[in-house]
Amino acid sequence: MSAVDYAERIPNNVNLSNDKRLQRALEHWLPAYLDWWNSVGPQVFQNNEVYLRTAISTEPGGWANFGYVRMPEYRWGIFLTDPEPDRVIPGGDHAGKPVWQEVPGEYRNALKRIIVVQADTEPASVEQQRYLASTAPSLYDARNLFQVNVEEGRHLWAMVYLLHAYFGRDGRDEADELLARRAGDADKPRILDAFNQPCTDWLTFHCFTCFTDRDGKYQLGSLAESAFDPLSRTCRFMLTEEAHHLFVGESGLERIIRRSAQLLRDAPNGDARAVGGIDLPTVQKYINYWFSYSLDLFGAEVSTNAADYFASGLKGRWREAKDFTEHSALNQTRAITHVQSGKLVDVDVPLRNAMNELLRSDYADDCARVVERWNKALEDEGLDSRITLPSTRFHRRQGIYSDSHFTPEGELISAEEWERRKDEWIPSDSDREYVQSLMKPVLEPGKFANYIAPPRRGIHGQTVEFEYVRTDG
Ligand SMILES: [Fe+2]
Numbered sequence: 001m002s003a004v005d006y007a008e009r010i011p012n013n014v015n016l017s018n019d020k021r022l023q024r025a026l027e028h029w030l031p032a033y034l035d036w037w038n039s040v041g042p043q044v045f046q047n048n049e050v051y052l053r054t055a056i057s058t059e060p061g062g063w064a065n066f067g068y069v070r071m072p073e074y075r076w077g078i079f080l081t082d083p084e085p086d087r088v089i090p091g092g093d094h095a096g097k098p099v100w101q102e103v104p105g106e107y108r109n110a111l112k113r114i115i116v117v118q119a120d121t122e123p124a125s126v127e128q129q130r131y132l133a134s135t136a137p138s139l140y141d142a143r144n145l146f147q148v149n150v151e152e153g154r155h156l157w158a159m160v161y162l163l164h165a166y167f168g169r170d171g172r173d174e175a176d177e178l179l180a181r182r183a184g185d186a187d188k189p190r191i192l193d194a195f196n197q198p199c200t201d202w203l204t205f206h207c208f209t210c211f212t213d214r215d216g217k218y219q220l221g222s223l224a225e226s227a228f229d230p231l232s233r234t235c236r237f238m239l240t241e242e243a244h245h246l247f248v249g250e251s252g253l254e255r256i257i258r259r260s261a262q263l264l265r266d267a268p269n270g271d272a273r274a275v276g277g278i279d280l281p282t283v284q285k286y287i288n289y290w291f292s293y294s295l296d297l298f299g300a301e302v303s304t305n306a307a308d309y310f311a312s313g314l315k316g317r318w319r320e321a322k323d324f325t326e327h328s329a330l331n332q333t334r335a336i337t338h339v340q341s342g343k344l345v346d347v348d349v350p351l352r353n354a355m356n357e358l359l360r361s362d363y364a365d366d367c368a369r370v371v372e373r374w375n376k377a378l379e380d381e382g383l384d385s386r387i388t389l390p391s392t393r394f395h396r397r398q399g400i401y402s403d404s405h406f407t408p409e410g411e412l413i414s415a416e417e418w419e420r421r422k423d424e425w426i427p428s429d430s431d432r433e434y435v436q437s438l439m440k441p442v443l444e445p446g447k448f449a450n451y452i453a454p455p456r457r458g459i460h461g462q463t464v465e466f467e468y469v470r471t472d473g
């Protein structure tokens with residue numbers, strides 16, 4: 001079932017042509033999608049040839065094709081990984097029973113909501129990033145941005161397929177709504193807060209792809225463990241593409257950090273800004289900001305919804321089927337630090353109610369490994385400064401810490417102290433202005449803006465000097 005016919009209007013590996021009603025419904029959604037892409041997708045280079053990978057199958061190793069494509073002609077196929085024979089529900093009350101191929105009536109609304117919330121993030125990030133290419137630090141970076149954008153578009157297709165195929169009329173309505181909301185719009189914003197934040201500079205873009213796309217990795221990972229098999233198979237394929245988005249963010253930040261260290265060697269008074277770099281304290285503040293915003297996406301620390309989703313099998317823990325032997329998560333607890341009468345106190349919470357927190361700590365551990373690799377780069381460059389990951393309590397706007405204030409180390413502080421010191425920890429207006437002042441396009445192949453080091457390698461065996469975006473039209 002892995003072969004994909006690109007001559008079809010909607011390329012897919014789900015035998016769409018066997019279901020004429022569904023095919024017609026999706027063909028009806030297609031022009032609305034293209035309108036959306038043309039109006040709030042990338043605002044420059046839409047008609048230039050870009051060196052992009054296109055998914056052509058779900059076979060490991062051979063799933064993508066690389067070549068020049070104009071973005072509006074990129075083919076957004078629908079892909080589900082091949083079914084795993086005899087797959088059983090990995091966790092919760094129904095663990096061990098056969099997975100569902102249809103949506104059970106009692107879980108219909110919850111499942112639809114889960115899919116809509118995930119789906120909403122896909123077009124949101126494209127909208128947030130739509131002006132970035134006009135200040136690309138290189139053609140290589142512009143290409144990476146566009147790769148992320150076209151794939152987020154494909155992820156939207158993947159989720160809309162589920163809504164159309166399994167949720168009837170209200171699924172179709174939800175699919176239409178996905179194109180009606182807009183990132184940052186006052187009247188019709190995207191569902192989650194991080195997806196309404198502006199993304200107008202490349203430091204933000206790399207933080208976003210490193211930290212917020214990584215949230216996506218963990219959300220998709222928990223949905224890949226779903227009892228609803230079509231959702232699991234959709235998410236498994238999305239995760240293969242997501243790995244590149246994370247690479248873009250992690251390596252992009254590493255190149256900014258490395259460049260900052262290199263510039264410092266010749267900088268008067270140890271000030272990287274004096275020589276046009278982004279100084280490490282500023283990079284650290286952006287990391288603090290985006291890490292904390294991304295933590296909010298995991299939901300409340302103690303949550304009955306999360307317990308219900310786990311119990312019913314709609315979501316699983318990260319690598320539920322592979323890494324756990326006990327799949328009920330009953331009669332177990334997890335200690336979660338609460339704020340009680342001005343003190344931090346550990347409270348034991350039933351494990352099922354702590355599922356959001358569990359996933360959030362898997363995510364935070366992953367982020368900590370990324371920070372270690374950046375610090376290795378600083379060490380290589382002979383610098384003593386290090387990047388740190390703030391406490392998961394720091395700068396939270398959702399959950400049990402959102403009513404209190406914390407230092408990046410996680411110490412409880414007063415609202416006055418927060419006000420007085422917050423510019424040390426998260427980007428101030430003047431930091432943002434400074435970063436924005438560096439955003440000038442560099443569009444000559446092989447050349448890079450001063451604040452970012454070139455990558456060590458190009459994309460898919462091409463050189464760093466390769467013309468990743470054809471600027472002559
Ligand atoms: Fe995505």
Ligand SMILES: [Fe+2]
Nearest residue numbers: 213216242245
């Ligand atoms: Fe992504």
